[in-house]
Amino acid sequence: MNDFSHRATWAYGSAMAALILFMYLPMITMALASFSRSKYFSFPVPKYSDKWYLEVFQSLSIRDFFWTSTVVAIAVACLSTVLAFFGALAFARYDWKGRRLFQKIILLPILFPQAVLGLALLLWFTALGITPSWQATVFAHLVWIAPIATLVIAIQVYSFDPAVEEAAYDLGASRWQVMREITLPLLAPGIFSGFTFAFLLSWANFPLSMLSSGADSTIPEWVSAKLQSGYTPQVPAVGTLTILAAAVVMAFGYQISAFMKRRQVKAG
Amino acid sequence: MTDASVRISHVAAGHSRVSRAEPWQVRLGTALSKPGFLAALPVGILLLAGFVGPLALVFLFAFMPPQTFSVLQAPTLANFRTIFSDSYYLSFLASLQLAASTVAILLVICYPLAIAMVRVFTRKAGILALVLAAPLFVADNLRLMGWMLFLVKGGVVSGTMQTYLGIPVDSMLYTFSATLFGLVYINLPMMLFPMILGVSMVPAQMREAAFDLGASRWQVMKEVDIPLAMPGIMIGALITFILAAGAITEAKVLGGTAVVMIAQDIQKEFTFAQNWPKGSALSMLMIVLAGSLALAMFKRVDLDAIFGRKG
Numbered sequence: 001m002n003d004f005s006h007r008a009t010w011a012y013g014s015a016m017a018a019l020i021l022f023m024y025l026p027m028i029t030m031a032l033a034s035f036s037r038s039k040y041f042s043f044p045v046p047k048y049s050d051k052w053y054l055e056v057f058q059s060l061s062i063r064d065f066f067w068t069s070t071v072v073a074i075a076v077a078c079l080s081t082v083l084a085f086f087g088a089l090a091f092a093r094y095d096w097k098g099r100r101l102f103q104k105i106i107l108l109p110i111l112f113p114q115a116v117l118g119l120a121l122l123l124w125f126t127a128l129g130i131t132p133s134w135q136a137t138v139f140a141h142l143v144w145i146a147p148i149a150t151l152v153i154a155i156q157v158y159s160f161d162p163a164v165e166e167a168a169y170d171l172g173a174s175r176w177q178v179m180r181e182i183t184l185p186l187l188a189p190g191i192f193s194g195f196t197f198a199f200l201l202s203w204a205n206f207p208l209s210m211l212s213s214g215a216d217s218t219i220p221e222w223v224s225a226k227l228q229s230g231y232t233p234q235v236p237a238v239g240t241l242t243i244l245a246a247a248v249v250m251a252f253g254y255q256i257s258a259f260m261k262r263r264q265v266k267a268g
Numbered sequence: 269m270t271d272a273s274v275r276i277s278h279v280a281a282g283h284s285r286v287s288r289a290e291p292w293q294v295r296l297g298t299a300l301s302k303p304g305f306l307a308a309l310p311v312g313i314l315l316l317a318g319f320v321g322p323l324a325l326v327f328l329f330a331f332m333p334p335q336t337f338s339v340l341q342a343p344t345l346a347n348f349r350t351i352f353s354d355s356y357y358l359s360f361l362a363s364l365q366l367a368a369s370t371v372a373i374l375l376v377i378c379y380p381l382a383i384a385m386v387r388v389f390t391r392k393a394g395i396l397a398l399v400l401a402a403p404l405f406v407a408d409n410l411r412l413m414g415w416m417l418f419l420v421k422g423g424v425v426s427g428t429m430q431t432y433l434g435i436p437v438d439s440m441l442y443t444f445s446a447t448l449f450g451l452v453y454i455n456l457p458m459m460l461f462p463m464i465l466g467v468s469m470v471p472a473q474m475r476e477a478a479f480d481l482g483a484s485r486w487q488v489m490k491e492v493d494i495p496l497a498m499p500g501i502m503i504g505a506l507i508t509f510i511l512a513a514g515a516i517t518e519a520k521v522l523g524g525t526a527v528v529m530i531a532q533d534i535q536k537e538f539t540f541a542q543n544w545p546k547g548s549a550l551s552m553l554m555i556v557l558a559g560s561l562a563l564a565m566f567k568r569v570d571l572d573a574i575f576g577r578k579g
Contacts, residue, residue, distance in 0.1 A: 004387070004388055008388075009388055012380070012383070012384035012388045012389075013384075013388075013389075015380060015381060015384060016381065016384050016385075016389065016396070019381055019400070020399060020400070022453070023399075023400060023403050023456070024403070025414070025415075025418065026411045026412070026413070026414025026415045026417075026418060026453075027403070027406065027411065027414055028414075029414045029415075029417045029418045029423075029424055030410065030413065030414040030417065032417075032424075033417045040422075041417050041420075041422070041423065042422040042423075042427060043422065043423055043424045043426075043427030043428065043431075044427060044428075044431060082310070083310045083311045083314060084311070086306075086307040086308070086309075086310050086311070087307065087308065087310065087311035089303070089304075089307040090304050090305070090307035090308035090311075091308075091575075092572075092575070092576070093304075093307075094302070094303050094304030094307060095304065096302050096303075096304025096305055096308075097302075097305075098304075098305065098308065099304060100571075102308050102312070103571045103572075104562075104566050104571075105312070105315060106311065106315075107562070107566075107571070108315075108319065108562060109315065109319050111506075111507060111510055111558060111561075111562045111565075112319075112510070112514070112558050113510060113511055113513065113514020113515060113531065113554065113558065114514075115514055115515065115516035115517070115531040115534075115535070116514045116531055116534060116551055116554045116555075116558075117319070117322075119531070119534050119535055119538050119547070119551065120322040120323055120325070120326050120551060121318065121322050122538055122539075123322065123325060123326060123329065123538060123544060123547070123548070124321060124322035124325055127325060139318060140318070142314060142318065143314065143315065143318035143319050146311055146314055147311070147315070150311060151575060154575055155575055158572075158575060158576040200405040201404075201405065203405070204404075204405050204406055204407040204408075204410075205407065206407045206408055206409045206517065207408070207516065207517065211535075211538075211539075219407075220407040220409055220410065223407070223409055223410055223413065224409050227409070227413060227416075227521065235413070236413070236414075236417070239410040239413065239414075242406070242407070242410070243406050243410070246405045246406060247402075250402060250405065254398070
């Protein structure tokens with residue numbers, strides 16, 4: 001169905017390549033800056049060195065920030081997957097009176113600027129006397145990430161045939177059996193995607209962590225603080241490492257979900 | 269009407285009121301037995317405690333006297349008066365201007381790219397989408413730091429120009445345009461993906477029919493392509509506008525002090541200045557803007573149709 005001339009295809013191809021380069025250029029620059037030997041980045045880099053990475057690996061405080069980011073991301077991923085699994089059923093599977101309203105309410109936090117949401121949450125936490133901590137950050141992330149995970153799983157729910165569940169009920173299966181034997185396995189790829197999305201979005205979040213975490217800083221917060229005072233190539237080195245970690249999670253997630261889909265096709 | 273019939277209708281009205289009000293436990297019971305309502309409860313409670321609650325508190329604080337820390341006082345419009353009499357509304361106007369420019373630039377950049385994704389690279393669209401969405405999983409401030417190193421004096425652009433071409437280039441940071449550039453970069457996927465959805469909603473047969481009937485490329489674009497892709501284009505434009513208007517990191521990392529955006533003013537009032545009512549009143553500008561645009565969007569699009577599409 002490709003009715004484009006050779007020249008047009010070539011033009012669209014180069015536009016696409018330019019877009020991909022544009023999207024990744026800042027990450028490439030950051031990786032380059034992390035290997036610069038001198039403290040201040042200059043291009044072309046006069047001398048390369050891996051000493052900033054060694055410093056990062058030896059720094060106990062940076063290890064703490066990595067740990068906080070990881071704990072928060074795992075907690076957010078687990079909690080939002082559970083919330084989003086049920087939310088997605090309410091969003092897409094069941095017919096009920098409030099469904100249209102519920103769909104809109106789910107979208108609102110995603111459509112709201114995160115920085116302003118983070119500030120409203122700061123006011124809310126302070127008024128309720130909740131001290132900023134990593135637990136507060138988990139809550140703040142959930143407000144934004146659970147709705148996104150709901151949408152991710154809902155897309156899978158839409159392609160799910162309710163007749164399969166009804167058939168199981170007709171054959172005498174209990175509610176719990178249907179959930180365990182039919183609904184969960186069929187939705188597993190979507191649930192897994194929701195989990196991966198939630199983990200990665202929490203891992204990369206700055207605006208919602210900024211005001212909620214207090215002393216338990218995450219990696220993006222440390223980067224922000226260092227950018228304002230005391231840039232060293234440690235900052236791009238840490239940035240590059242977080243990107244590598246995200247890439248590994250993404251690659252694993254992609255492989256596992258491809259495997260799940262293959263298995264489902266075989267079984268179905 | 270006779271007395272008796274009046275009495276009867278009174279009784280009937282009273283009775284119906286009672287029967288409507290009496291079994292609220294029953295009504296709650298039926299709601300709880302509906303699987304849809306039950307399934308919606310966990311996220312619903314989360315959003316009540318983490319979204320509706322905080323925004324309601326902001327709303328209340330916006331009408332409290334300045335520099336106070338309780339919502340139990342006589343409401344006043346003093347904060348809104350300060351915003352509009354002092355120059356505080358300027359940051360809001362600057363944010364709106366930046367957001368509008370971001371949307372305009374992204375509409376022009378993303379439309380041909382969406383066409384390319386849907387019609388030219390049909391078979392590779394999945395992997396391309398993954399490659400283009402992946403940067404969303406890297407913190408905004410990290411990616412903006414990458415641009416900072418790219419654009420700063422002695423950075424990639426100015427270093428290349430100086431070393432290889434001998435043309436001295438000054439820093440390109442800390443200007444209005446640098447902030448705009450950051451907003452365009454960060455929000456590009458928010459425009460691109462809804463637009464891809466919109467473009468893929470245009471039936472190929474309809475375009476072919478238009479061409480067969482002798483329409484020019486320009487006419488097909490104006491009469492078929494753009495109107496039919498409009499839902500996606502609208503969603504992209506609205507999301508981008510709201511997110512850009514409420515952004516903070518782009519202005520902080522790339523804009524320096526050249527532009528102050530509304531979210532920066534809100535942050536200042538909530539933190540250093542400790543003026544919750546004024547910060548809340550400024551937030552209300554943002555909440556009303558985001559809320560009215562979101563409502564306008566919900567009126568026009570069918571969410572089931574959008575998310576229900578396979579793929």
